[in-house]
Amino acid sequence: MEVLVCIKRVILAGNTFVLNDDHTDIDTRHLGYTLSPHEESAVEAAVRLNEEFGGTTTLLTLGHVDSEEQIRSQMAIGPDRAILLETDGSEWDPQATANAIIEAIKKEETKFDVIIFGSESADTAGYQTGIRVAHALSLPIVTNVKGLKVENGVARCERAVGTMREIYEVPLPAVLTVRDGIAIPRYPSVPGRIKARKKPMDVFPVEKPAAKIEKVKLELPPVKAKGATMLSADADGAHKLVEIFREIGVLS
Amino acid sequence: MILVFVDHDRGVIEDISLQGITFARSLDATVEAVVVGGEANAALLGEYGVTKIHHATHASLVDYTPQAAGRALAEVVKRTSPSALISGGTPRGNEVLAHAGAMLDLPVVADCSEIDLGTSTVKRMRWGGNLIEHAKVHTSMMIASIFPHQIAALPAPASAEVASFEPELTAQDTLVKIIDRTGEAAGGVTLAEAKVIVSGGRGVGEDFTLIETLAGLLGGAVGCSRVVTAAGWRPHAEQVGQTGTKVAPDLYIACGISGATQHIAGCKNSKTLIAINTDGDAPIMSYADYAIVGDLHQILPAIIAATQAAKG
Ligand SMILES: Cc1cc2nc3c(=O)[nH]c(=O)nc-3n(C[C@H](O)[C@H](O)[C@H](O)COP(=O)(O)OP(=O)(O)OC[C@H]3O[C@@H](n4cnc5c(N)ncnc54)[C@H](O)[C@@H]3O)c2cc1C
Ligand SMILES: Cc1cc2nc3c(=O)[nH]c(=O)nc-3n(C[C@H](O)[C@H](O)[C@H](O)COP(=O)(O)OP(=O)(O)OC[C@H]3O[C@@H](n4cnc5c(N)ncnc54)[C@H](O)[C@@H]3O)c2cc1C
Numbered sequence A: 001m002e003v004l005v006c007i008k009r010v011i012l013a014g015n016t017f018v019l020n021d022d023h024t025d026i027d028t029r030h031l032g033y034t035l036s037p038h039e040e041s042a043v044e045a046a047v048r049l050n051e052e053f054g055g056t057t058t059l060l061t062l063g064h065v066d067s068e069e070q071i072r073s074q075m076a077i078g079p080d081r082a083i084l085l086e087t088d089g090s091e092w093d094p095q096a097t098a099n100a101i102i103e104a105i106k107k108e109e110t111k112f113d114v115i116i117f118g119s120e121s122a123d124t125a126g127y128q129t130g131i132r133v134a135h136a137l138s139l140p141i142v143t144n145v146k147g148l149k150v151e152n153g154v155a156r157c158e159r160a161v162g163t164m165r166e167i168y169e170v171p172l173p174a175v176l177t178v179r180d181g182i183a184i185p186r187y188p189s190v191p192g193r194i195k196a197r198k199k200p201m202d203v204f205p206v207e208k209p210a211a212k213i214e215k216v217k218l219e220l221p222p223v224k225a226k227g228a229t230m231l232s233a234d235a236d237g238a239h240k241l242v243e244i245f246r247e248i249g250v251l252s
Numbered sequence B: 001m002i003l004v005f006v007d008h009d010r011g012v013i014e015d016i017s018l019q020g021i022t023f024a025r026s027l028d029a030t031v032e033a034v035v036v037g038g039e040a041n042a043a044l045l046g047e048y049g050v051t052k053i054h055h056a057t058h059a060s061l062v063d064y065t066p067q068a069a070g071r072a073l074a075e076v077v078k079r080t081s082p083s084a085l086i087s088g089g090t091p092r093g094n095e096v097l098a099h100a101g102a103m104l105d106l107p108v109v110a111d112c113s114e115i116d117l118g119t120s121t122v123k124r125m126r127w128g129g130n131l132i133e134h135a136k137v138h139t140s141m142m143i144a145s146i147f148p149h150q151i152a153a154l155p156a157p158a159s160a161e162v163a164s165f166e167p168e169l170t171a172q173d174t175l176v177k178i179i180d181r182t183g184e185a186a187g188g189v190t191l192a193e194a195k196v197i198v199s200g201g202r203g204v205g206e207d208f209t210l211i212e213t214l215a216g217l218l219g220g221a222v223g224c225s226r227v228v229t230a231a232g233w234r235p236h237a238e239q240v241g242q243t244g245t246k247v248a249p250d251l252y253i254a255c256g257i258s259g260a261t262q263h264i265a266g267c268k269n270s271k272t273l274i275a276i277n278t279d280g281d282a283p284i285m286s287y288a289d290y291a292i293v294g295d296l297h298q299i300l301p302a303i304i305a306a307t308q309a310a311k312g
Helices: A037-053 A065-075 A094-107 A129-136 A190-198 A235-247 B015-025 B042-047 B066-080 B091-104 B209-217 B226-230 B261-267 B283-287 B296-311
Strands: A003-006 A009-012 A032-035 A057-063 A081-086 A114-118 A141-151 A154-161 A164-171 A174-178 A201-205 A213-219 A229-231 B002-005 B031-036 B052-056 B084-088 B109-116 B121-126 B131-137 B142-146 B161-165 B178-183 B196-200 B221-224 B251-255 B272-277 B290-293
Touching: A003 A037, A003 A129, A009 A065, A032 A037, A032 A065, A037 A057, A037 A114, A037 A141, A037 A174, A057 A065, A057 A094, A065 A081, A065 A190, A065 A201, A081 A094, A094 A129, A114 A129, A129 A141, A129 A174, A129 B091, A141 A164, A141 B066, A141 B091, A154 A174, A164 A174, A213 B121, A229 A235, A235 B272, A235 B290, A235 B296, B002 B015, B002 B066, B002 B091, B015 B031, B015 B084, B015 B091, B015 B142, B031 B066, B052 B066, B066 B091, B084 B091, B091 B109, B091 B142, B109 B131, B121 B142, B196 B209, B209 B221, B209 B251, B209 B296, B261 B283, B272 B283, B272 B296
Parallel strands: A003 A057, A003 A114, A057 A081, A081 A201, A114 A174, A141 A174, A229 B290, B002 B031, B002 B084, B031 B052, B052 B161, B084 B142, B109 B142, B196 B221, B196 B251, B251 B272, B272 B290
Antiparallel strands: A009 A032, A141 A154, A154 A164, A164 B178, A213 B131, B109 B121, B121 B131
16 A cells, blocks of 8 residues: 655744744744654554555655654654655745645656545644645545544544544545544654665755745734642642632532 | 635534634624535524525535535635635534635635734634734635634524525535444543543653542543653543643643643633642643642642542
8 A cells, every 4th residue: 555644844842932033933943843743643554554555655745855854753663765845944835835745746656545644734734735635636535534444445534523433434545634643653663763764765846836825923822821829739738729629619 | 795614513503613603793794604414503593693594405415524515615605706705613614614725726724813804814823822823815715714712602693594505516525424423432521521620741650540530539531641642651532732632621630741832722721720740840830820849649649638538
């Protein structure tokens, strides 16, 4: 089974965001980068499909050339090759991103059975890249998938809604968008990490089109520091807490 | 006229969808709705100010069918030329707008908190509500979802006329649909509905007995951070946060949780937040109403004992 997973490098945000002077971007000077949990789970789900059915997994990233670091770290758990659509690192809106991914997939010799996205990216959360790609390739799509089982060329997908699970079935080839928790990512092994360094990665520069959704500036939402009332770490503090439980009506 | 997509689950309309309608009324005096399948729900939608309901009915629309809903929506847009297409920011709302946007080849702006149609600008949420983006949208028609719980749903009684129509659907449109539903292993109170959540992070370790015991005494549910689910200590269904479940209980007790922005995104609407942490400078402290600095393995047994004594 040939699987493509689209992953995006995002800032490893600390406990607050710091903006640059003109408030047009996050100040990233002291920040690292990571992948969204949705996409880490997506890679694990893809690797499990390969383990069950054979075939290969390809990773695709549109972003700064330094995204290679996130790509290699994911390759350490199994994916075989990668495509990096290299940009200057500035933001692309969802339509522009989808169009570049569509072009890249059309150029591929590999015919993918499953194309996996995160349901929304951790940073800009547009909820649409996977859906736009599916439409352009005339493929069916199931979104927000949290459980996956493939049998006889049909993917059985579970989507969590409250305490219930909705079940969808879709014949392959298909596009899926998945959520954190669909498959808990394994830790990379040392040999896995070493192998990852030598796996093939094709780099194609891409030209950014005019944005349809043009970021003007960023703003931090007001945080009202609550000024916590401190309680002592002993029986006295515990009794005060019980009084609070009573006051707010959670203990009768 | 503003067109609002109203999602429903087998006829039941969520509060977030009514928030979408309320928001739409602030953009234009005339609000019309699109309901796909099920019932038109004219009484409820009329109460929230909708004057016309475009109700899509079709033999293939038995249960939720995302792409068909997008097709029906795109059809009404072409027929009625609204000044904007809005939806409450539910998972289904975002999904169906994205389908319609792809079909109409128009941008879709998700999770908006403000919209100005005159200047075609929006404010929208990033990072699960931790960062606000001001954006200009270059489009012939605004398509936007409204971030949940930005505004309260308010009635504005009108009488809604129902116009049923049969959308032209392709075979592909109805290929992906709900074919079955299963209940999650029913075990006590669910996270989203719980009035009390006792939540544990890395500081708890593998053994959640203390967390479970206190949650049980308070009739609440167990929550946890992503460190805990990634380690396999607790099931993913219990994860609170940006990529877990968003909760708004009366009481949230965060034990051994540092308060990363992504965790806070899921619990900041808790009415009362209590933090128990060895580190008095942990970020969770600035979101807490009450805090105890110390080792949870000593503090929780004392709280459990005091609660048991109080219950008699
Ligand atoms: C895009 C993205 C999305 C994410 N989504 C989520 C999400 O949905 N939910 C989520 O939770 N995380 C999420 N994360 C991860 C998040 O950034 C943090 O890594 C995580 O929340 C930290 O979990 P923690 O507080 O349990 O662990 P830590 O940050 O390690 O904190 C442990 C805390 O326990 C305290 N402690 C230790 N021992 C004790 C003791 N004996 N008694 C009392 N206190 C003690 C420490 O002082 C510390 O404050 C996401 C990350 C990214 C990048
Ligand atoms: C980066 C990112 C990550 C996201 N991750 C998730 C996710 O993991 N899970 C998810 O369901 N959605 C997620 N969303 C999507 C969006 O937030 C949902 O549309 C929202 O959670 C509403 O989902 P729901 O209808 O299931 O209600 P829920 O969030 O499940 O809410 C259940 C109930 O809790 C109460 N409630 C929830 N939030 C609030 C609040 N802020 N104020 C007051 N009451 C509240 C309400 O009573 C509501 O009926 C994410 C969005 C972004 C941008």
